Amino acid sequence: MASVKIPEQKVILVGDFGIGKSSLFRRFMCDTFINSSDRKATLGLDHYSKTFHVNNRNINLQLFDTGGMERIASVTSSYYKFAEAAILVFSVDNAQSFHSLSQHLVDITMWAESAKIFLCGNRIDLDSEVSDLDMQQFCEQCHGLISATFKTSCKTNEGVKEMFEEIAKSLVENNRSRLELQALESHGFKVHPPEENVDSCAC
Amino acid sequence: MDEEYDAIVLGTGLKECILSGMLSVSGKKVLHIDRNTYYGGDTASITPLEELFSKFKQENPGEKYGRGRDWNVDLIPKFLMANGLLVKLLIHTGVTRYLEFKSIEGSYVYKQGKIAKVPVDQKEALASDLMGMFEKRRFRNFLIYVQDFKEDDPKSWKDFDPMTQNMTTLYAKFGLDTNTQDFTGHALALHRDDDYLGEPAVNTIRRIKLYSDSLARYGKSPYLYPMYGLGELPQGFARLSAIYGGTYMLDKPIDEIVFEGGRVVGVRSGAEVAKCKQVYCDPSYVPDKVRKVGKVIRCICLMDHPIANTKDALSTQIIIPQKQVGRRSDIYVSLISYTHQVSAKGWFIGMVSTTVETDNPENEIKPGLDLLGSVAQKFVSISDYYEPTDKGLESQIFISQSYDATTHFETTCLDVLDIFKRGTGEDFDFSKIKQELGDEEQ
DSSP states (O other): OOOOOOOEEEEEEEOOTTSSHHHHHHHHHHSOOOSSOOGGGGTTOOEEEEEEEETTEEEEEEEEOOTTGGGTSOOOGGGTTTOSEEEEEEETTOHHHHHTHHHHHHHHHHHOTTOEEEEEEEOTTSOOSSOHHHHHHHHHHTTTOEEEEEEOBTTTTBTHHHHHHHHHHHHHHHHHHHHHHHHHSOOOBOOOOOSSOOOOOOO | OOSEEEEEEEOOSHHHHHHHHHHHHTTOOEEEEOSSSSSOGGGOEEOSHHHHHHHTTOOOOTTTTSOGGGOOEESSOOBEETTSHHHHHHHHHTGGGGOOEEEOSEEEEEETTEEEEOOOSHHHHHHOTTSOHHHHHHHHHHHHHHHHOOTTOGGGGOSOOTTTSBHHHHHHHHTOOHHHHHHIIIIISOOSSGGGGGSBHHHHHHHHHHHHHHHHHHSSOSEEEETTOTTHHHHHHHHHHHHTTOEEEOSOOOOEEEEETTEEEEEEETTEEEEEEEEEEOGGGOGGGEEEEEEEEEEEEEESSOOTTSTTOSSEEEEEOGGGGTOSSOEEEEEEEGGGTSSSTTOEEEEEEEEOOSSOHHHHTHHHHHHHOOOSEEEEEEEEEEEESSOSTTTOEEEOOOOOSOSBSHHHHHHHHHHHHHHHSSOOOGGGSOOOSSOOOO
């Protein structure tokens, strides 16, 4: 039984609380938008996989949302582990969320060293406090750490699809050789339920 | 913080994080607080390495050990049994998706100054140099009996009542000598001491089955270890709790647990009080509600080589049964390395731990340290082992036990499931966790 394994790439959303990460996640997952952030809608759901077809190759983006941990405490370091890409999100109508990007960037480089980093200015349907020049300067200060920048609106759906497609493309190109190399290395594995499902564990 | 919660959980150690996750999943409104700035409490993996040196008040090691942040050092060494309770909890809660594991390469037992592979099936039993020829046959018969044993089929019990007759009787039935009993009870059934000999044999049979079922899952050994260290486990469960609505606060000192009429009603930090119906916490948050029942010594060793006679395994577990070294409790030796992303390239972390029996605990672990060989740096910690003074049914404050010296998480999970049952009055219902909407792993 030969089945072609589609490479799975973990992509994480990073940024301040309440700037639209979960909205991006929801757009990615089911292409909907909820106005008053009704968190219950995504309760228990924090990651979603979607297959992209790029240059004759399939790639799975597995997008992870923070689960709201950053509201008061910090996100766990394990959230970042194994991430192949990180989307640094801020809200263009909230300058503070732009200013805290550098701290989030430090976290990414600390815990997800090899992740490609993308910058996303969200809520472009609202009045902007952060200019394109600001974004450009930020990228320059980051010495090429940022692979690409995007501007999105989850409300109008502008730029969202394009962003994820672009990220998928970039990961395919980037990982071509790495994925092949990885196949040779010994890797960790996930734990799964036993094959024969006689397990009626009620413990 | 000034809100009302169903439960407030204090401390983000593994037990508290599992509880927090289970409570949130069960629909409870949970506030989870830690006084530290990081997740994991005693079950965190310390990173970078400089942090470990300063924790043990040692001078900064400089460049000697490679890059400091390549290190994630556990303070409490443990492995997961591949078919054990924690793996079941990880799978049922979906927390497994945040983690990756590797098998521990070798499982050894100590006999008369040397180590030997733990024999688990008939073939290995016959090849093992732990026993003489006749003893091998008897041990093989014993293994076959255990393998064929079915709890619900008395025919497979073969004229023996495992529910009432004890383990000594079962050993006698197969004529196993004390040496074989020693590694069976301690390296296969993973008992900490010899109390099991007088208990119903079924407990030990179950544990041997757990060992061999675990071995069958991923080969090499029955043990698993998560990449980046054990500290990933509490974080995974904390995330589970958060995505089911749990609120997290770190770096928040707890000044008082507030009672009314002997019942907990809230938790105070500074001038803020969070109201709640229940509190779940580790012993460090309630020093007046726990009693000290013993001490555990743990020694962390940084090494630049694997353990001798383990075929250069990058990860190993060695059990030194108590009787071999004239003790009442076993000594556990474990080794993990850069292959698990817990140390810089070329480095190993050896751990020796046991329950303290004398006034000179460091001397007690010497047989374990001798097995490790040369050590670049040693960190010794001796911690008190606490258990709650009551079950919390009146006060509604549920306290976990400290982490014991065992090398796996079975006792950890039993404590968690017991606390959950006391707190909620019901067994944890695994079916309450939503099915994945998206991907199916594998």
